[in-house]
Amino acid sequence: MGRFIYGAGADSVELDDRTLAHLRIVVMNKLRRSEPFMFDASLGEGTGRRSFWLHPSIPLQFQFSGGRSPRLNRLWLDELMKAASGPSGLTIMPEPQEPAESDG
Numbered sequence: 001m002g003r004f005i006y007g008a009g010a011d012s013v014e015l016d017d018r019t020l021a022h023l024r025i026v027v028m029n030k031l032r033r034s035e036p037f038m039f040d041a042s043l044g045e046g047t048g049r050r051s052f053w054l055h056p057s058i059p060l061q062f063q064f065s066g067g068r069s070p071r072l073n074r075l076w077l078d079e080l081m082k083a084a085s086g087p088s089g090l091t092i093m094p095e096p097q098e099p100a101e102s103d104g
Contacts, residue, residue, distance in 0.1 A: 004041065005061040006052050013041040013050060018070045019092055024062045025072065026080045026090065031056045038089025051089075073098055 002020040005012040015023065023039075030037055036055040043049055054060070075096045084090035 002065050003061075003063040005063060006054075007058050007060070011050070011052070013043065015041070015092070017064050017066045018095075020062055020064060021070050022072060022076055022080060022095075023090075023092070025077055026084050027054060027060070029081065030054070030084055035085075037084050039084070040089060040091045042092070 001014045002017045003012045003014055004020060004023060027039075031054065034056055036053065039052045039054050041050050041052070073095055075098055079093060079096065080090060083093065
């Protein structure tokens with residue numbers, strides 16, 4: 001499990017490394033374009049959730065527990081980017097299955 005760490009108070013949320021890698025790309029792209037947005041994170045089974053207002057002026061970190069970067073799912077990145085740009089902000093959704101590659 002990795003950690004998304006936000007702000008000087010080091011507020012954080014645990015996420016698996018695969019999810020965290022996808023979140024990192026979405027956040028990096030939104031903030032690079034100076035587009036602040038809301039991110040809602042689940043705190044676990046029935047323990048609630050936490051909302052973060054992501055803004056380029058607030059420090060953040062992505063702490064991964066593993067040493068290898070996972071392969072990214074383009075469909076999931078697209079869905080996460082759409083959510084981050086929408087009126088409700090970004091909420092992590094289940095990863096969609098990528099279409100099978102044709103051999104031909």
